[in-house]
Amino acid sequence: MTINAAQIKALAAQIKKGSRLALSRAITLIESTTAADRTAAGQLLQSLLPHTGGSIRLGLTGAPGCGKSTLIDQLGLNLITLGKRVAVLAIDPSSTKSGGSILADKTRMGRLSALESAFIRPSPSSGKLGGDARNTHETLLLCEAAGFDVVIVETVGIGQSEAVIADIVDFVAILIQPGTGDELQGLKRGVLEIANMIVVTKSDGEGLIAAARTAGDYAGTLHIMTAPGSPWDPPVQQVSAIENQGLDEMWVQIERHQNLLNEKGMLEEIRRDQAARRLRVLVEEEVLARFHRDEKNSAKLQKLERMVRSGELTPGVAADDALK
Amino acid sequence: MTINAAQIKALAAQIKKGSRLALSRAITLIESTTAADRTAAGQLLQSLLPHTGGSIRLGLTGAPGCGKSTLIDQLGLNLITLGKRVAVLAIDPSSTKSGGSILADKTRMGRLSALESAFIRPSPSSGKLGGDARNTHETLLLCEAAGFDVVIVETVGIGQSEAVIADIVDFVAILIQPGTGDELQGLKRGVLEIANMIVVTKSDGEGLIAAARTAGDYAGTLHIMTAPGSPWDPPVQQVSAIENQGLDEMWVQIERHQNLLNEKGMLEEIRRDQAARRLRVLVEEEVLARFHRDEKNSAKLQKLERMVRSGELTPGVAADDALK
Numbered sequence: 001m002t003i004n005a006a007q008i009k010a011l012a013a014q015i016k017k018g019s020r021l022a023l024s025r026a027i028t029l030i031e032s033t034t035a036a037d038r039t040a041a042g043q044l045l046q047s048l049l050p051h052t053g054g055s056i057r058l059g060l061t062g063a064p065g066c067g068k069s070t071l072i073d074q075l076g077l078n079l080i081t082l083g084k085r086v087a088v089l090a091i092d093p094s095s096t097k098s099g100g101s102i103l104a105d106k107t108r109m110g111r112l113s114a115l116e117s118a119f120i121r122p123s124p125s126s127g128k129l130g131g132d133a134r135n136t137h138e139t140l141l142l143c144e145a146a147g148f149d150v151v152i153v154e155t156v157g158i159g160q161s162e163a164v165i166a167d168i169v170d171f172v173a174i175l176i177q178p179g180t181g182d183e184l185q186g187l188k189r190g191v192l193e194i195a196n197m198i199v200v201t202k203s204d205g206e207g208l209i210a211a212a213r214t215a216g217d218y219a220g221t222l223h224i225m226t227a228p229g230s231p232w233d234p235p236v237q238q239v240s241a242i243e244n245q246g247l248d249e250m251w252v253q254i255e256r257h258q259n260l261l262n263e264k265g266m267l268e269e270i271r272r273d274q275a276a277r278r279l280r281v282l283v284e285e286e287v288l289a290r291f292h293r294d295e296k297n298s299a300k301l302q303k304l305e306r307m308v309r310s311g312e313l314t315p316g317v318a319a320d321d322a323l324k
Numbered sequence: 325m326t327i328n329a330a331q332i333k334a335l336a337a338q339i340k341k342g343s344r345l346a347l348s349r350a351i352t353l354i355e356s357t358t359a360a361d362r363t364a365a366g367q368l369l370q371s372l373l374p375h376t377g378g379s380i381r382l383g384l385t386g387a388p389g390c391g392k393s394t395l396i397d398q399l400g401l402n403l404i405t406l407g408k409r410v411a412v413l414a415i416d417p418s419s420t421k422s423g424g425s426i427l428a429d430k431t432r433m434g435r436l437s438a439l440e441s442a443f444i445r446p447s448p449s450s451g452k453l454g455g456d457a458r459n460t461h462e463t464l465l466l467c468e469a470a471g472f473d474v475v476i477v478e479t480v481g482i483g484q485s486e487a488v489i490a491d492i493v494d495f496v497a498i499l500i501q502p503g504t505g506d507e508l509q510g511l512k513r514g515v516l517e518i519a520n521m522i523v524v525t526k527s528d529g530e531g532l533i534a535a536a537r538t539a540g541d542y543a544g545t546l547h548i549m550t551a552p553g554s555p556w557d558p559p560v561q562q563v564s565a566i567e568n569q570g571l572d573e574m575w576v577q578i579e580r581h582q583n584l585l586n587e588k589g590m591l592e593e594i595r596r597d598q599a600a601r602r603l604r605v606l607v608e609e610e611v612l613a614r615f616h617r618d619e620k621n622s623a624k625l626q627k628l629e630r631m632v633r634s635g636e637l638t639p640g641v642a643a644d645d646a647l648k
Contacts, residue, residue, distance in 0.1 A: 042641040045641055049637070137640065141638060217544065217548060220541065224545050272632075272633045275633060275639050276629050279629055279646070280625075282639055282640060283646050284615075291611045301604075305604075308596075308600055309596045309599060311376075311596075313369075313370060314369050314462055314465060315461070315600075316369075316462055319603055319610065322603070322607050323607060323611070
């Protein structure tokens with residue numbers, strides 16, 4: 001696809017009117033890796049940036065099988081009933097390897113995807129600087145320009161996606177499936193640190209007792225992990241998506257958090273800091289990638305690593321040598 | 325100081341005999357930033373590396389005032405009574421800025437420093453690739469070549485020192501001062517993740533009740549944070565250094581952990597992985613430092629960061645521009 005300046009302008013205008021077709025076309029442009037498309041995508045984003053920032057950016061992360069899709073489906077329906085337009089995006093670190101997607105089809109959120117006020121976008125393809133997470137971030141901005149009130153970014157809490165999500169959204173909810181002590185331990189280290197809320201899913205039927213125990217365990221842990229004097233003490237919320245229990249309370253907390261940030265003038269500041277940090281991360285990732293892509297560097301480093309592993313060199317002396 | 329090949333050989337021989345004077349001279353050489361000294365230091369380390377690895381490498385981290393020095397003083401005495409030689413080193417991330425040291429003098433560990441079997445080295449000066457942490461790591465290797473049985477690396481649990489310490493030692497003990505819930509929260513995020521043990525200090529006199537409560541809180545938290553099937557479940561140990569209570573139990577646990585790693589053949593593997601990771605970290609830190617030291621890059625990045633903060637550019641588009 002090639003696109004000229006007039007077409008970019010027209011596309012931007014249609015997006016601002018809320019056109020889903022225009023939104024989809026723009027996302028395709030953003031995900032393209034050809035030089036011409038990337039220039040065009042940059043221009044489109046630049047013209048739309050003044051119209052972004054109006055949504056609540058909600059990050060949801062949790063292990064496969066924890067009930068993420070069911071929760072998003074019901075939460076989305078509730079929000080649409082409140083008159084809101086809802087977009088659902090995904091960061092899927094594994095898709096860059098497998099080519100697959102955690103949102104393989106829209107049947108995962110069957111009821112939500114059928115609604116005009118909802119927009120569900122599968123995990124983007126990658127292949128350029130910043131890859132998948134970058135596409136998701138820019139798609140989020142497009143959705144805001146298109147007038148969506150809530151943008152949900154979902155990710156499986158593995159790899160580094162949770163560090164990225166914390167730099168993209170306003171609020172991170174970690175979904176935990178109730179279980180025994182042993183199953184609890186499977187939570188990836190580092191994930192709790194970015195939580196603005198813990199959601200214990202499947203709090204219904206025979207799972208109720210286990211869910212209450214899980215909620216209690218995490219309440220204590222979160223309390224220890226919260227910085228003193230912090231304006232926000234992350235709550236633990238029990239939820240049953242199939243019974244639509246606890247989701248309203250979950251949303252009330254999210255709005256309370258957003259209002260708190262807005263009142264204190266912190267939201268804009270946080271988002272500016274996030275954007276600056278994203279820039280730095282993207283640049284540094286690419287600087288390192290270029291260093292390692294250089295075959296001479298790469299071969300030298302591999303040789304030195306072998307010498308370090310075999311005990312011939314200290315890491316410090318080897319590093320001096322690698323950078324000579 | 326300039327030093328020739330024969331002198332390096334003599335120095336290495338003296339270190340292997342356990343000479344404290346030679347050890348001190350070698351550390352000074354390692355900390356030097358002149359090119360000739362660094363080459364000499366590299367040669368010295370290379371010749372001594374086959375004689376390293378024989379110590380238990382113990383990392384102790386905790387906030388200022390948590391009782392670190394008092395604990396090390398008493399633990400060191402206990403170990404020397406068991407016939408061991410003990411070295412105490414420090415990584416002090418703040419010293420690179422202030423020029424100061426957390427080990428300002430040896431009076432902090434008054435009794436230990438008076439003993440012939442103890443070697444206490446203040447926080448090193450920095451100023452070269454890898455800085456402070458690198459000097460500490462290489463000093464640790466020298467201490468092993470000099471026959472020390474236990475090398476204690478202490479650091480205040482702030483900044484990034486805890487990530488570094490996890491790549492240098494075999495066992496990390498986090499020292500926690502008993503306190504109320506609010507005080508507990510001051511623990512830096514990320515610190516718990518590297519803990520092989522939590523030590524609740526000052527478990528004596530009027531502090532006993534608070535210490536028991538603190539120990540209970542952390543036991544639950546550690547349980548949640550431990551990976552399922554992990555061969556080591558980090559214990560919580562209450563200790564009173566002034567009453568010499570709990571320190572023997574602490575040491576028994578550390579030896580049990582070391583034996584566990586040795587039995588499974590994991591110790592050497594872990595140390596090799598640590599060394600390889602240190603090499604990668606040192607190289608990548610310097611690659612990024614060079615990128616940022618380049619005035620053109622730095623000025624461009626600052627300008628782009630302003631544009632990202634003001635909402636003129638997305639981080640992705642700005643990153644493309646920065647790296648053009």
